[in-house]
Amino acid sequence: MIHVIEEANRCLQCKKPMCMTGCPISTPIPTMIKMFKEGDVKDAGAMLFENNPLSIVCSLVCDHQKQCEGHCVLSRKGEGVHISSIENYISNACLDNVAIECQKPNGKMVAVIGAGPAGITIAIEMRKKGYDVTIFDSRDKIGGVLQYGIPDFRLPKTILERYKKKLISLGIKIRPNTTIGGALVIDDLFRDGYKAIFIGTGVWRPKKLGIIGESLGNVHFAIDFLANPSSYDLGHDVAIIGAGNTAMDVARTILRSGDHKVTIYARRRIDASEEEREYALLDGVKIEVGMGIQRITPDGPVFRKNQLDSNGNIIGNDGVDIPVHADSTIIAISQGPKSKLVDTTEGLKPSANGLLLTNDKGETTHPGIFAAGDVVLGAKTVVEAVSYAKKVAKSMDEYIAGLDSK
Numbered sequence: 001m002i003h004v005i006e007e008a009n010r011c012l013q014c015k016k017p018m019c020m021t022g023c024p025i026s027t028p029i030p031t032m033i034k035m036f037k038e039g040d041v042k043d044a045g046a047m048l049f050e051n052n053p054l055s056i057v058c059s060l061v062c063d064h065q066k067q068c069e070g071h072c073v074l075s076r077k078g079e080g081v082h083i084s085s086i087e088n089y090i091s092n093a094c095l096d097n098v099a100i101e102c103q104k105p106n107g108k109m110v111a112v113i114g115a116g117p118a119g120i121t122i123a124i125e126m127r128k129k130g131y132d133v134t135i136f137d138s139r140d141k142i143g144g145v146l147q148y149g150i151p152d153f154r155l156p157k158t159i160l161e162r163y164k165k166k167l168i169s170l171g172i173k174i175r176p177n178t179t180i181g182g183a184l185v186i187d188d189l190f191r192d193g194y195k196a197i198f199i200g201t202g203v204w205r206p207k208k209l210g211i212i213g214e215s216l217g218n219v220h221f222a223i224d225f226l227a228n229p230s231s232y233d234l235g236h237d238v239a240i241i242g243a244g245n246t247a248m249d250v251a252r253t254i255l256r257s258g259d260h261k262v263t264i265y266a267r268r269r270i271d272a273s274e275e276e277r278e279y280a281l282l283d284g285v286k287i288e289v290g291m292g293i294q295r296i297t298p299d300g301p302v303f304r305k306n307q308l309d310s311n312g313n314i315i316g317n318d319g320v321d322i323p324v325h326a327d328s329t330i331i332a333i334s335q336g337p338k339s340k341l342v343d344t345t346e347g348l349k350p351s352a353n354g355l356l357l358t359n360d361k362g363e364t365t366h367p368g369i370f371a372a373g374d375v376v377l378g379a380k381t382v383v384e385a386v387s388y389a390k391k392v393a394k395s396m397d398e399y400i401a402g403l404d405s406k
Contacts, residue, residue, distance in 0.1 A: 004036075004082075004085050004086050004089045005037075007081055007082045007083075007085060007086055008033050008036050008037050008081075008086055009037070010074065010081050011030065011033045011081050012073065012074070013030050013033075013034065014030065014073060017029060017030045018071040018072065018073055019068045019069070019071050019072045019080075019081070019083060020068070021071055022066070022067045022068050022069075022070060022071030023067055023068045023383070024067065024381070024383045024384050024387050025051060025052050025058075025383050025386060025387040025390075026051070027048065027051055027052060027055070027068070027087070028047065028051065029068060029083055029087075031044075031047070032044050032047065032048060032086065032087065032090065033081075033083075033086060035047070036086060036089075036090060041090055041093055041094065042094060042097075044090045044094075045090050045091060045093060045094025045095070045098050046094065046098050046099065048087065048090060048091055048094075049091070049094070049095075049098045049100070052383070052386055052387075053120065053121050053124045053125075053386065054117055054120065054121065054382060054383075054386050055087060055091040056087075056088060056091035056092055056095055056159060057117070057146060057155065057159065057382055058087075058382055058383045058386070059084045059085075059087040059088035059091055060084070060088060060154065060155050061146075061150060061154060061155055061381075061382055062084065062381065062382065062383050063273040063275070063381070064083065064084045064275075065273065065274060065275060066273065067383075068083045068084070069081065069082065069083050069084065095159075095162055095163075095166070096162060096165075096166070100124070100128065100166075100170060101128065102127055102128050102129075102130065102170065102171075103128065103129055103130035104130055105130055105132065106129075106130040106131060107132070108130075108131055108132065108195045108400060109131065109132045109133075109134065109192075109193055109194045109195060110126050110131045110132070110133055110134075110194060110195060110196050110197070110198065110396065110400075111133075111134055111136060111189045111194040111196075111197045111198070112126075112133060112134065112135045112136070112197075112198045112200065113136050113137075113180045113186075113197065113198065113199045113200065113201055113341070114135075114136075114137060114144060114199065114200035114201040114202060114373070114375070115135050115137040115139075115142035115143060115144055115174070116143065116144020116145055116146065116200055116201075116202045116373060116374070116385070117144065117145070117146060117200075117373060117382045117385040117386055117389070118198075118200035118372045118373030118374075118375075118385040118386070118388070118389040118392075119135060119137075119144065119198065119200035119373070119389075120135075120142065120143075120163060120167070121385070121386045121389035121390060121393070122198045122200065122372070122389050122392065122393050122396075123135050123167060123172050124167070124170065124172075125389070125390060125393035126198075126393055126396065126397070127170045127171065127172055129393070129397050131400075132171075133171075133172045133173070134172070134173040134174075134175060134194075135167070135172060135173070135174045135175065136175045136178045136179075136180050136184075137174070137175070137176055137177075137178065138177065138178065138179040138201075139176065139177065140176050140177050141157075141160065141164075141176065142160060142163065142164050142167070142174065142176075143157070143160040143163075144200075144202050145202055145374070145382075146160060146382070147160055148226065148227040148228075149223060149226050149227070149246070149249075150226075150249065151226065151249050151252065151253045153252070153253075153256065154249065179340065180340075180341060181340030181341045181343065181344045181345075182340070185344045185345065186341065186344070186345045186348070186366075186369065187345070190368065195368070195400045195403060196368050196369075196370060196396045196399055196400055197368060197369045197370070198369075198370045198371065198372070198392070198396065199341060199356060199364070199369065199370070199371040199375060200371065200372060200373040200375060200385075200389065201337065201338070201341065201375050202337070202373060202374045202375055203334075203335045203336050203337050203355075203374045203375060203378065203379050204223060204335060204337070204338055205335055205336045205337060205338050205354075206221035206222070206223050206224065206331065206335050207333050207334050207335055207336055208331075209241065209293060209331060209333065211293060211294065211295050211296065212295040212296070213295050213296030213297055213301075214296060214331070216296060216297075216298060218235075218298060218326075218327065218328050218329060219296055219328070219329045219330075219331065220232065220234075220328060220329070220330050220331070221330070221331050221332075221335075222240070222242070222246050222247065222249075222250045222330055222331060222332035223246070223335050225250055225253075225330060226246070226249060226250060226253065229253050229254075229257065230257075232328075234254060234260070234327060234328040234330075235326075235327025235328050236259065236260055236261060236327055237260075237261050237263075237300070237325055237326045237327050237328075238251075238254055238260055238261070238262045238263070238326060238327065238328050238329075238330065239263055239265060239300055239301050239324055239326035239328070239329045239330070240262065240263070240264045240265065240329075240330045240332055241265050241293050241301065241329065241330070241331050241332065241333065242264075242265075242266070242331065242332035242333040242334075243264055243265075243266035243269070243270045243271050243272060243287070243289075244271040244272050244332065244333075244334070245271075245272045245273060245276050246332045246334075247264050247272065247332035248264070248272045248276040248277065248279070248280040248285070249276075250330055250332055251264055251280055251283070251285040252279065252280055252283050252285065255283050255284055255285065256283075261286075262284070262285050262286065263285070263286040263287070263288060263324075263326075264280070264285060264286070264287045264288070265288050265291040265293065265301070265303065265324075266287065266288070266289045266290070266291065267290070267291060267292050267293070267306055267314065268289065268290060268306060268308055268312055268313070268314055269289060269312055270287065270289065290305055290306045290308060291303040291304075291305065291306065291322070292304050292305070292306040292314070292317050294321065296329050297323070299323065299325055299326075300323065300324045300325045300326035300327075300329060301323075301324050301326060301329050302321050302322065302323045302324070303321075303322045303324065304317035304318060304319065304320060304321060304322060305317060305318045305320065305322065334378075334379050335379060336353065336354045336355070336378075337350075337354050337355055337356070337374075337375050339354065342356075345366060345369075346366075347365060347366040347367075348364055348365060348366040348369060349364075349365040349366075353378075355375060355376055355377070355378060356371045356375050356376050358370070358371050358372075358376050361391075361392070361395035362376075362388070362391065362392030362395050362396075363395060363399070368399065370392050370395060370396050370399075371392075372385065372388045372389045372391075372392045373385040373388065373389060376388075
């Protein structure tokens with residue numbers, strides 16, 4: 001178990017903190033640790049929340065070895081400071097009581113479609129600027145991918161309940177189980193007086209392999225499984241196609257649900273973080289690399305051994321089928337956005353891969369509609385979604401101010 005005080009004492013308080021350069025949202029790490037050591041936890045928590053409203057979440061789910069901790073100068077010759085544990089301790093202690101200063105209500109409404117990381121961030125930032133904020137989400141609980149795409153053993157869902165209480169305490173309204181693009185469309189929101197609309201609906205449409213067998217009854221998509229694992233009867237032997245963090249989450253979730261044999265098949269390399277890979281192996285997950293999926297049968301997937309060049313690129317396969325027995329096969333090769341909002345909103349255009357087109361201010365092709373997060377960037381990290389959303393909140397505020405000057 002990490003002792004946060006000992007970790008804080010290891011910090012060198014570098015004049016040029018490399019840890020901050022590794023953080024996508026530039027968390028003031030040396031200042032945080034200094035305040036923590038001086039017993040100023042309350043103000044440290046307020047500083048973290050101001051910089052990153054989802055700091056407690058990021059302290060748990062970020063790839064710290066590629067970001068802050070991996071950039072710590074101590075990691076060059078040993079173990080870097082366990083920054084995430086210090087951030088988690090402070091953020092957890094302060095989340096419920098952190099004071100958030102909001103400007104006087106300005107009487108202007110903004111709508112936030114999607115209660116994921118980007119949507120929560122935008123809602124908080126716009127409320128701080130004095131706006132009347134309503135969040136619309138198609139599901140019954142807030143969090144988006146945090147709620148329905150990350151297992152509880154990595155991110156306890158009690159944290160998201162605390163965020164819900166925080167949002168409500170700020171006066172932010174939440175409409176759960178409300179799909180914009182269904183009974184209500186974006187034109188209805190503009191009709192009812194919303195000055196600007198933010199889209200942060202994430203990416204929930206699984207990507208297909210495009211092979212024979214994907215529609216069989218023993219085949220499932222990872223993003224669907226993670227939304228409600230208890231509804232699946234997978235059998236004993238499970239094959240997972242794909243080797244990113246989502247695949248690791250699926251594998252570890254399955255092993256926690258009973259007696260299973262779970263094998264992950266990667267077509268060339270492991271894309272998951274080193275930490276997630278190590279935890280998966282520790283939990284008993286088997287990993288096979290260089291396996292090219294050919295088709296899926298009622299008895300399981302059929303692979304061929306891929307041939308790789310010196311750079312790890314696939315240049316062919318050995319032509320020999322390798323059938324693998326599996327009671328269930330789960331496809332975990334990322335996902336894309338759904339198209340309801342585009343289909344029901346004239347002038348809102350997607351890119352070739354279905355993601356929403358925006359400029360560097362987060363403005364979409366429809367005036368007054370902004371977007372950020374995975375629906376714009378594809379499946380990225382939580383901290384990237386938060387960082388981008390904070391910038392978009394400024395653009396929304398400037399846009400609405402421009403309306404008033406006309």
